[in-house]
Amino acid sequence: MDEDLKTSAKGQILSIRDLPTLPKVLDEVSRLVQNPNTSIEAIAKVISRDQVLSAKVLKMVNSPVYGFPGRISSIQHSLVLLGINVIRGVIISTSVFEIMSKNMQGLWEHSVGCSLATGLIARKAGLKDPEEFSVCGLLHDLGKVVAAVQLPELHKAVSEAVRERDLRWLEAEKAVLGFGHDRINSWLADHWHLPGTIKEAMSSHHRPERAQFYPQHAAAAHVGDFVVRVFEYGSGGDDQAVPLSEAALGILGLKLGDLDEVMDGFAENLAEVSSISFDSEDGASGKERA
Amino acid sequence: MGACLFQRQQRGMLLTPDAELGALFKRLWDPLEVEWTIFSRGRRAMEAIFNEPPDLLVVDNRLEDIKSAEVAAIVKSENVYRQMPVILCLDRDDFAHEWNWNEIEADDFLVRPFSDREARERVQLTLCRASRAMDANPLTKLPGNTSIISRIQDLIDRKDDFALAYCDLDYFKSFNDKYGFSRGDEVLMMTARVIVNTIRGFTGVRSFVGHVGGDDFVFIVPAKIAEEACRRVVEAFDGIVPHFYDEDDRDRGCIVSTDRQGVVRTFPLMALSIAVVFNTGGRLKHYGEASAIAMGLKKKAKENPKSCYVLDRRAE
Numbered sequence: 001m002d003e004d005l006k007t008s009a010k011g012q013i014l015s016i017r018d019l020p021t022l023p024k025v026l027d028e029v030s031r032l033v034q035n036p037n038t039s040i041e042a043i044a045k046v047i048s049r050d051q052v053l054s055a056k057v058l059k060m061v062n063s064p065v066y067g068f069p070g071r072i073s074s075i076q077h078s079l080v081l082l083g084i085n086v087i088r089g090v091i092i093s094t095s096v097f098e099i100m101s102k103n104m105q106g107l108w109e110h111s112v113g114c115s116l117a118t119g120l121i122a123r124k125a126g127l128k129d130p131e132e133f134s135v136c137g138l139l140h141d142l143g144k145v146v147a148a149v150q151l152p153e154l155h156k157a158v159s160e161a162v163r164e165r166d167l168r169w170l171e172a173e174k175a176v177l178g179f180g181h182d183r184i185n186s187w188l189a190d191h192w193h194l195p196g197t198i199k200e201a202m203s204s205h206h207r208p209e210r211a212q213f214y215p216q217h218a219a220a221a222h223v224g225d226f227v228v229r230v231f232e233y234g235s236g237g238d239d240q241a242v243p244l245s246e247a248a249l250g251i252l253g254l255k256l257g258d259l260d261e262v263m264d265g266f267a268e269n270l271a272e273v274s275s276i277s278f279d280s281e282d283g284a285s286g287k288e289r290a
Numbered sequence: 291m292g293a294c295l296f297q298r299q300q301r302g303m304l305l306t307p308d309a310e311l312g313a314l315f316k317r318l319w320d321p322l323e324v325e326w327t328i329f330s331r332g333r334r335a336m337e338a339i340f341n342e343p344p345d346l347l348v349v350d351n352r353l354e355d356i357k358s359a360e361v362a363a364i365v366k367s368e369n370v371y372r373q374m375p376v377i378l379c380l381d382r383d384d385f386a387h388e389w390n391w392n393e394i395e396a397d398d399f400l401v402r403p404f405s406d407r408e409a410r411e412r413v414q415l416t417l418c419r420a421s422r423a424m425d426a427n428p429l430t431k432l433p434g435n436t437s438i439i440s441r442i443q444d445l446i447d448r449k450d451d452f453a454l455a456y457c458d459l460d461y462f463k464s465f466n467d468k469y470g471f472s473r474g475d476e477v478l479m480m481t482a483r484v485i486v487n488t489i490r491g492f493t494g495v496r497s498f499v500g501h502v503g504g505d506d507f508v509f510i511v512p513a514k515i516a517e518e519a520c521r522r523v524v525e526a527f528d529g530i531v532p533h534f535y536d537e538d539d540r541d542r543g544c545i546v547s548t549d550r551q552g553v554v555r556t557f558p559l560m561a562l563s564i565a566v567v568f569n570t571g572g573r574l575k576h577y578g579e580a581s582a583i584a585m586g587l588k589k590k591a592k593e594n595p596k597s598c599y600v601l602d603r604r605a606e
Contacts, residue, residue: 036493037493040491066479067429067475067476067479067480068476068477068479068480068534071476071480071533071534072530072533073533076529077526077529077530080483080484080487080488080526080530081480081483081484081487081530082483082487083483083487083490084487084490084491085490128541195533
């Protein structure tokens, strides 16, 4: 696709003002921040399950306003540095998807599943700071969410191409837009001054062997994406398995057999993760007003 | 009138040929609140302004011997006086031309005719604003030395029980030497946020955080939460600070550098040392005592290369 479309799409993507999330986690966090006795740890735990809230918090703490752009990759640290007043402000100003909520649900489950898997892989590979890898997994498909909000027509076209032409999401994006969500991720990460580790996981999780600075982060997110798709938990927009890059395993110093243990760990923890239903209707019926 | 806005008597100076205006200002405040010195001629006042700078200068544009803008320019061009807030007193006709507020660095203006109440509120707002802005640290925007000292002295005078914590960074200099000042500033900004948010995390207590300068910070909390506050600040700082190093140093856990004699030296990652002085039972009489005790404790805290805090045990 031509450069003009790319330039205008990039402008659209980066001009995002209001990135909505799903109501379930937002409600829970809203309740937590209203209670003055809530610990930062408790808030961090909940925000770490929501790609949009996590992205907002990381974007804010890494903005030049705070004076240390690109340094903070942990949700917990972000919350300590932002403080409860700012967190409250972020939560209050976050809206929820009015429409498309159903489509987004799968993407949210995919994201939180990938976060779990990526963290497990980092632990298995003996990497430092596995929490940071979890964040990498959580945000690896954020570009898809932003594209859905900012480029709704094109997003629909991608979705149709996936269905009608039996393409993987990334292939469909390339066919329709001329670039993928990996590129969108890279624009966002740069624009928001996110740390290099997270940026590289976001922009290179489909091609970890090409990662320039933090191949381990890109590789872990890649394998995490693979694992969550094997379990068919959530949806990255298509129902196809991603080809597993041998190079990614090599970068992590893992053998194919090591994934068994990761899969076991994933299966064990999935219950906890999948207990977070992103389904708002489900939630609404649970707390009917008297 | 409600509670007094100011911790001490404010000294105002009014330059006006208008006797009525002078009388009004004198009438508007109890002299214990704001004491006014009035000059009817501008030039005559300059020496007094320089010798005994007031907390606020109000200049009437009706002065015959000097323009009000010129008075403001003289005051604001000198670094030692430029914090002094200046209010111009104007008439409607003075708006026949545009005012260049970049050249005339006044802080506010009043336009005749104004009500008594309006003049009073305008002046008080300006005084409060000036005291807020006065000594904020330019980097972190936290209150600076003047505010810190007056806060401590105020608590001492009121015989309040409190804990005063002095924090500073170990190995900040070696970090700065290797990574440069702007990376050093990143660490100071981070440290400020960590301290502020940790202290604010204790809800329902009176607290204060200030930035003495460089890598020195101060916080004041009730004595009973002091140790927990130190523990939380240290924990948060230690978790975050490694991310301000490049990957190789972070993995190694230290900085390696060669000094001017060619000797290779290693410096640990930065750590936070905190010394806490307690004022219980009104035992402190003066701010200087608190800082003297704290400096002694800090030496002890510094013996430990890791982050740590030392509490002044004498108080317990």
